[in-house]
Amino acid sequence: MTSYHGGKQRIGKALAEVIYDVATEVAEDDDFVIKGYCEPFCGMLGVYQHIPDLFDDHKLKYKAGDTNESVIKMWNAAQKGWKPPTTCDEVQYDRLKASKTPSAIKGFVGHQCSFGGIFFGGFIGRYGKSTSIVTSADKVRRIASEVDGVSFTHGSYTQFSRLKGFIIYCDPPYAGTQCRYGDRFDTDKFWNWCRKMSKDNLVFVSEYSKPPGDAVEVYRSKSRPTKAFGKKTSGAEKMFMYE
Ligand SMILES: C[S@@+](CC[C@H](N)C(=O)[O-])C[C@H]1O[C@@H](n2cnc3c(N)ncnc32)[C@H](O)[C@@H]1O
Structure with a gap:
């Protein structure tokens, strides 16, 4: 992550x-x-x-x-077994950034596909970084299993x-x-x-x-x-x- x-x-x-x-x-x-x-x-x-x-x-x-309602939705979804995406391109990144609707995928991509992990702080691909987010996706799933008893509220x-x-x-x-x-x-x-x-x-x-x-x-x-x-x-x- x-x-x-x-x-x-x-x-x-x-x-x-x-x-x-x-x-x-x-x-x-x-x-x-x-x-x-x-x-x-x-x-x-x-x-x-x-x-x-x-x-x-x-x-x-x-x-x-x-x-950050999207981050809360991400943890709620991951606790129920949601699998985060393992790649994201700039078009999808920009679409999620512009979206006014909070969502689990927005919470995930906003952090994991951004430069320095800052929420929608700039698409990682623009900074010469790999756009593969397999490790981050695995880590979110692992963390969610460790906090399965936590109540998340926005x-x-x-x-x-x-x-x-x-x-x-x-x-x-x-x-x-x-x-x-x-x-x-x-x-x-x-x-x-x-x-x-x-x-x-x-x-x-x-x-x-x-x-x-x-x-x-x-x-x-x-x-x-x-x-x-x-x-x-x-x-x-x-x-x-x-x-
Ligand atoms: C420094 S980050 C927390 C980082 C976290 N400990 C981690 O390891 O990822 C601060 C967080 O506070 C949230 N935040 C900002 N203002 C807030 C507020 N008034 N009430 C609750 N959360 C807030 C942000 O959305 C952000 O996720």
Whole structure:
């Protein structure tokens, strides 16, 4: 599967293991009963795909959401056995990009046939890349089998505002970066939501810099200096947990 900027395919396993270690330790220390796991910004499941296996003994409820309705349709279809296409030409890519109707194939092609995996960020064939997406198609099917107990729902992260007793891992559009996912993302409103949710849940957030308030850093990847959405960053991915 294409590893895209903002996606967590490369470091997803490491993040999932940190979430598991920290959450189970805090739960034990604070008598917090973990009832479920939720990703409100699930995207291509870079982290999520590793979670059910880690929490195998915990009998959790699993929830996921995203404002990209096509991606949600893709996961719902893949859970029911849908087979993604293994090739895509530029005509089909442009047709899906222009289509106003969300669909599983649009969710798949939009990420997997795009340069850098950025949703409809430019047809891969134009950048000298192979247009064969056999590996990506196989990977989507494999991931879908690993998250077969997850309930996927389309919508904003606030659809999960009533959760209690959950581990909530958020991988939102990063603060200060140009949002490629639609409307400009209101980071301050999101951080307020995290603080509120952390009263009854264990809230983890991926960000480049520490969010305001009681968030502590629990993970930092190696530096990979890069330019993300027009902004220079050290490239070190960080994850914080609200206390
Ligand atoms: C950085 S990506 C998540 C990547 C994901 N962790 C992965 O490994 O592929 C951010 C995701 O948030 C979604 N998104 C943007 N604004 C949102 C909102 N207000 N509520 C929920 N999802 C949103 C985007 O569609 C995108 O899939």
